[in-house]
Amino acid sequence: MKTIQVSALMTCVLLLAGAAGAQTVTINNLMNYQDNNWIDDMWFVEPGAILDHFPFCRGSNQDWGWLHDVTNSIPHGATGIQSATVTIVSWKIDVESGEDDVVYALPEKPGATTSIIRSGIELGLLKGYNEAPTTVSWSSDGQVFGYEDLWSVTTFQLPADAIEDLWNNGHLYFHVDIDQTSYDGMRATIESSLLRVTYYAPEPVTPPTTAVYRFWSPVTSSHFYTIDEAEVQNLLTNYSWAWTYEGVAYYAMTDDTDWRAAPVYRFWSPLVSGHFYTIDEAEKDSVVANYSSDVWTYEGVAFYAYPVGQQPADTLPVYRFWSPLVSHHFYTMDETERDYIIANYSSDVWTYEGIAWYAYAP
Structure with a gap:
C-alpha cells in the first residue's frame, strides 16, 4: 500500500490488488459544520454549540440529510468502484432507551420524507455511545458536565445498489430518520459524515x-x-x-x-x-x-x-x-x-x- 495524500478532507491511497495487480485509489470526502446550509436543511453541529440544544440536536419530526458529492474527486481513468463506506460521528444516541435512528442512502435528495422510506436504501441504525464510543474534543459554555463524553461512531458498508448510484451520479444523498418508531423525545446530534470510496483507477501521474x-x-x-x-x-x-x-x-x-x-x-x-x-x-x-x-x-x-x-x-x-x-x-x-x-x-x-x-x- 502506498499513501499518496494525507488530508482531513480527502485521502488517496494506492493499493496493488489481486494477482492481476489492479490498482485502486481511495478518496475520503468529509462533511461537517463547514458544509451547513440552512436552505438545504443541513445541521452538522458547530464547534462550541451546546450539544443538546436546537437546531443541531434534532427530534423525530426534524429529520435531515446531506449530499456527498465526489464528482471533482473521481480519479482520472477510474473504471468503477470497488467498495465504499460512510462513517457518521454522532452524539447521545440512546439505543438502550429505545432510540432508533435509521440512515438511508438515495441517489438524490427526495422531495418528501415518504420518498425516503419508499425508495431509499436502508443502511441501518446509528450506534449508541456505549456500543461504539469515540472521542471528540468539545467545549461549550452552558454544556451539562459529562455530556461531551457521549459520542459514538457508526460505519456502514454501502451495498451494491448504493455503489451503483454513486458511480453513475458522482454523488449520494444520506438521510437520518431520527427515532423512527417513536415520538417520546429522543433526539440526535450529528458531528460529521465521512464517505470513503475506493475506485479502480491508475496511479496519478507525476506532474511537471x-x-x-x-x-x-x-x-x-x-x-x-x-x-x-x-x-x-x-x-x-x-x-x-x-x-x-x-x-x-x-x-x-x-x-x-x-x-x-x-x-x-x-x-x-x-x-x-x-x-x-x-x-x-x-x-x-x-x-x-x-x-x-x-x-x-x-x-x-x-x-x-x-x-x-x-x-x-x-x-x-x-x-x-x-x-x-x-x-x-x-x-x-x-x-x-x-x-x-x-x-x-x-x-x-x-x-x-x-x-x-x-x-x-x-
Missing part, C-alpha cells in the same frame, strides 16, 4: 512543476506572483523601480496532469492596482459575475495547484491574507512569515483567511 516567482511593490503595497518567465524578465528589466524580486515563492504545476490538481485563477484590478488569485471556482465565478472589468479583470489561469483536501503528502499549504487597509491579498508558504503577520498585525491590517491551496516547497 514550475517556479512561482514573487515580487513586491512598495509603490502599490502589493505582491505579484507569476510562472511566466517573460513577465519576470519584463519586470526586472523595465520596472525595477516599482517591483522588487523576492525569489521563488513555491513550485506549482503548468497543467492538470495530476487529476487532483486544479487551476488557480488570476485577476487584475485597475482600481486598486493589484492582483487576486483563487483556486475556488465558485469564488472566481462570483467575481466575474458581480464585478465589472474596471474593478476586476479576469486574466485566466495563473498556474495549477492542489485544493485543500486533494493535496499529495509531499506538498505544503499556501496561506492567504486579506488587507482591508490596502485592499490587497497576500499569499505565502512560509509559516514563520504567516505567524509573524498574525502576531504583529491586527485584522484591520491583515486578516488571515486560511489555506488558499497546496504546492511544492521551493
Whole structure:
C-alpha cells in the first residue's frame, strides 16, 4: 500500500490488488459544520454549540440529510468502484432507551420524507455511545458536565445498489430518520459524515512543476506572483523601480496532469492596482459575475495547484491574507512569515483567511 495524500478532507491511497495487480485509489470526502446550509436543511453541529440544544440536536419530526458529492474527486481513468463506506460521528444516541435512528442512502435528495422510506436504501441504525464510543474534543459554555463524553461512531458498508448510484451520479444523498418508531423525545446530534470510496483507477501521474516567482511593490503595497518567465524578465528589466524580486515563492504545476490538481485563477484590478488569485471556482465565478472589468479583470489561469483536501503528502499549504487597509491579498508558504503577520498585525491590517491551496516547497 502506498499513501499518496494525507488530508482531513480527502485521502488517496494506492493499493496493488489481486494477482492481476489492479490498482485502486481511495478518496475520503468529509462533511461537517463547514458544509451547513440552512436552505438545504443541513445541521452538522458547530464547534462550541451546546450539544443538546436546537437546531443541531434534532427530534423525530426534524429529520435531515446531506449530499456527498465526489464528482471533482473521481480519479482520472477510474473504471468503477470497488467498495465504499460512510462513517457518521454522532452524539447521545440512546439505543438502550429505545432510540432508533435509521440512515438511508438515495441517489438524490427526495422531495418528501415518504420518498425516503419508499425508495431509499436502508443502511441501518446509528450506534449508541456505549456500543461504539469515540472521542471528540468539545467545549461549550452552558454544556451539562459529562455530556461531551457521549459520542459514538457508526460505519456502514454501502451495498451494491448504493455503489451503483454513486458511480453513475458522482454523488449520494444520506438521510437520518431520527427515532423512527417513536415520538417520546429522543433526539440526535450529528458531528460529521465521512464517505470513503475506493475506485479502480491508475496511479496519478507525476506532474511537471514550475517556479512561482514573487515580487513586491512598495509603490502599490502589493505582491505579484507569476510562472511566466517573460513577465519576470519584463519586470526586472523595465520596472525595477516599482517591483522588487523576492525569489521563488513555491513550485506549482503548468497543467492538470495530476487529476487532483486544479487551476488557480488570476485577476487584475485597475482600481486598486493589484492582483487576486483563487483556486475556488465558485469564488472566481462570483467575481466575474458581480464585478465589472474596471474593478476586476479576469486574466485566466495563473498556474495549477492542489485544493485543500486533494493535496499529495509531499506538498505544503499556501496561506492567504486579506488587507482591508490596502485592499490587497497576500499569499505565502512560509509559516514563520504567516505567524509573524498574525502576531504583529491586527485584522484591520491583515486578516488571515486560511489555506488558499497546496504546492511544492521551493
